[in-house]
Amino acid sequence: METDSNKCNSNTSIKHDQERSEEFVQMFNTVKEGKATIFQPKSVFYNPVQEFNRDLTIAVISHFAREHFESLKITQEKRNLHSKPPSEETVDNQERQNHEIPDILKAGVRYENGLRILEGLAASGLRSIRFGMEIPGVKEVISNDFDQSAVEIIRKNIQNNNLQSIVHENYGDAAMVMYQNKGFKDRFDVIDLDPYGSASHFFDAAVQAVSEGGLLCITCTDAAVLCGNAGETCYAKYGAMSLHAKYCHEMGLRILLQCIESHANRYSRYIEPLLSVSVDFYMRVFVKVFTGQGKVKRSVSKMAMVYNCTGCGSFVLQRLGQTIPTKGGNFKYSPATGPPVGERCDHCGFKHQFGGPIWAEAIHNVDFISKVINNVRATPKQFGTAKRIEGVLSVMTEELPVPLYYITDELSSILHCTSPTLLQIRSAILNAGYKVSLSHAAKNSNKTDAPNHVIWDIMRAWVKDHPIHERHLKPGTPSAVILAKEPTINVNFDIHPEANPKSRQQGLVRWQQNPEPDWGPKSRAKKTDDENSQMLDKRQRNQGHRKRKAEQTENGPDKKLIGEFDHEEDEGQNINRTDPLTVKERT
Numbered sequence: 294m295e296t297d298s299n300k301c302n303s304n305t306s307i308k309h310d311q312e313r314s315e316e317f318v319q320m321f322n323t324v325k326e327g328k329a330t331i332f333q334p335k336s337v338f339y340n341p342v343q344e345f346n347r348d349l350t351i352a353v354i355s356h357f358a359r360e361h362f363e364s365l366k367i368t369q370e371k372r373n374l375h376s377k378p379p380s381e382e383t384v385d386n387q388e389r390q391n392h393e394i395p396d397i398l399k400a401g402v403r404y405e406n407g408l409r410i411l412e413g414l415a416a417s418g419l420r421s422i423r424f425g426m427e428i429p430g431v432k433e434v435i436s437n438d439f440d441q442s443a444v445e446i447i448r449k450n451i452q453n454n455n456l457q458s459i460v461h462e463n464y465g466d467a468a469m470v471m472y473q474n475k476g477f478k479d480r481f482d483v484i485d486l487d488p489y490g491s492a493s494h495f496f497d498a499a500v501q502a503v504s505e506g507g508l509l510c511i512t513c514t515d516a517a518v519l520c521g522n523a524g525e526t527c528y529a530k531y532g533a534m535s536l537h538a539k540y541c542h543e544m545g546l547r548i549l550l551q552c553i554e555s556h557a558n559r560y561s562r563y564i565e566p567l568l569s570v571s572v573d574f575y576m577r578v579f580v581k582v583f584t585g586q587g588k589v590k591r592s593v594s595k596m597a598m599v600y601n602c603t604g605c606g607s608f609v610l611q612r613l614g615q616t617i618p619t620k621g622g623n624f625k626y627s628p629a630t631g632p633p634v635g636e637r638c639d640h641c642g643f644k645h646q647f648g649g650p651i652w653a654e655a656i657h658n659v660d661f662i663s664k665v666i667n668n669v670r671a672t673p674k675q676f677g678t679a680k681r682i683e684g685v686l687s688v689m690t691e692e693l694p695v696p697l698y699y700i701t702d703e704l705s706s707i708l709h710c711t712s713p714t715l716l717q718i719r720s721a722i723l724n725a726g727y728k729v730s731l732s733h734a735a736k737n738s739n740k741t742d743a744p745n746h747v748i749w750d751i752m753r754a755w756v757k758d759h760p761i762h763e764r765h766l767k768p769g770t771p772s773a774v775i776l777a778k779e780p781t782i783n784v785n786f787d788i789h790p791e792a793n794p795k796s797r798q799q800g801l802v803r804w805q806q807n808p809e810p811d812w813g814p815k816s817r818a819k820k821t822d823d824e825n826s827q828m829l830d831k832r833q834r835n836q837g838h839r840k841r842k843a844e845q846t847e848n849g850p851d852k853k854l855i856g857e858f859d860h861e862e863d864e865g866q867n868i869n870r871t872d873p874l875t876v877k878e879r880t
């Protein structure tokens with residue numbers, strides 16, 4: 294029975310709810326991205342620069358969903374061929390509807406046989422909510438974070454966008470959530486990991502918790518580590534030595550793929566990269582994961598070490614293993630033979646650095662990417678960053694599958710000469726009978742199957758036409774040693790008909806536009822006042838701790854040790870994408 298006091302309480306509570314809701318709206322900014330509108334408190338992470346990352350992910354998963362339903366259809370057709378379908382009456386109507394394989398998939402509708410997606414590190418849930426609203430063919434999105442306040446915001450955002458039937462918030466450690474769902478029936482079709490810094494500590498769980506043929510979407514923002522700024526940290530995190538070479542952005546992607554593959558191999562699984570992108574301040578890879586002991590045996594042959602000349606930057610790959618075809622379509626496996634280089638570089642006489650292992654196979658699936666481009670072109674208004682997606686992905690479809698690249702300006706700077714234009718150097722390579730392409734990871738890059746000596750012959754011929762000052766020919770320097778030799782091939786710089794890549798002819802947005810203020814990886818979200826005062830207490834307690842620790846060491850302060858303490862969180866996040874890529878595209 295309703296009493297007056299109850300009435301009063303319920304009125305008060307309605308009033309409180311309204312006040313709370315108004316307070317809530319005033320406390321937080323609202324952010325609109327794609328179809329989602331979300332509350333975004335300062336204490337929960339948000340980086341608007343990552344819109345490209347989120348748009349691209351939605352474009353990729355949307356096509357993955359289409360393929361998922363196509364394969365369900367094929368399986369169902371095969372099953373129908375071999376067995377008598379149950380009569381209409383025996384199948385419950387609702388059941389049939391839920392499991393139907395529709396011709397046209399809709400977003401924002403729950404499909405019982407659709408994708409189960411986990412966003413392990415969801416912050417405000419923006420990405421998960423966009424998944425729920427924009428990806429057709431979804432069964433469920435679990436939007437997880439281990440920060441209680443973030444989970445609260447996710448819950449509000451789900452309600453606010455009316456997505457309760459598809460998106461579900463979850464509070465937990467991402468690794469634990471994945472371990473708890475690694476059972477055959479519980480695995481996720483798609484796992485998205487988008488942490489601060491490295492994602493490597495999630496790989497072991499992720500490769501187990503993704504379904505057969507499922508998709509991992511992984512960001513690492515510690516690009517500087519992957520690009521050779523701290524090779525020893527890269528080894529600790531990714532099991533490979535990175536090099537600060539001109540091709541470091543692609544090498545970073547290949548280290549990342551190598552690392553995921555080696556984690557997958559421990560569970561008789563292997564990866565197939567769909568798309569690997571190094572843009573802005575981060576790396577992002579999309580890989581499918583499969584199971585197969587036979588295929589896993591080939592993994593070692595897919596890996597290579599890299600010899601990088603410290604004088605002229607020439608590079609040579611050494612595979613770790615060989616896969617040799619035998620009779621009856623079988624294979625035998627053996628260690629690779631080498632080394633492929635002498636003690637000193639053939640071209641300039643300097644020593645080599647040794648990096649890797651890296652993934653030495655294709656990093657993109659061109660067929661898949663072409664379909665993603667077509668879908669984005671068909672709905673140009675869906676994504677705020679559609680133009681950039683089209684541009685970057687188009688360059689990827691043109692990329693040769695050979696690992697790594699030369700940067701034209703770097704070749705010229707070694708020889709202290711002017712640079713050939715993009716069309717001139719590409720023409721010289723093509724006219725010599727080799728292939729060449731750009732890499733999406735660097736302007737003025739030349740991916741080519743031409744051997745190193747051909748590249749240097751082209752540059753020697755260039756210097757003959759564009760002589761350099763004698764002061765640049767100091768004995769023993771790379772330029773003096775390289776230019777002391779005559780070219781062994783006929784070099785022709787006449788413009789080749791295929792020298793100008795299609796993506797360039799079409800004027801697509803292929804490279805990062807001028808960065809806006811605050812561009813870069815964001816550090817952890819700011820703490821509230823309470824959390825700040827707790828941190829201050831801790832800081833005060835620790836004051837002088839490092840100094841005391843350093844003084845205890847026999848040889849005085851160990852800068853490295855202090856450095857590690859100071860920067861562990863942020864290490865590797867400060868990639869300056871203009872280094873070594875400060876170059877404008879040469880025409």
Ligand SMILES: C[S@@+](CC[C@H](N)C(=O)[O-])C[C@H]1O[C@@H](n2cnc3c(N)ncnc32)[C@H](O)[C@@H]1O
Nearest residue numbers: 338414415416420438439440466467487488489
């Ligand atoms: C970079 S933000 C995620 C951004 C989000 N994916 C987006 O697109 O806006 C990282 C989030 O991961 C959460 N996080 C960090 N480590 C975690 C862990 N082990 N398990 C779950 N969440 C974690 C943090 O609380 C933070 O909200």
Ligand SMILES: [Zn+2]
Nearest residue numbers: 602605638641
């Ligand atoms: Zn050299």
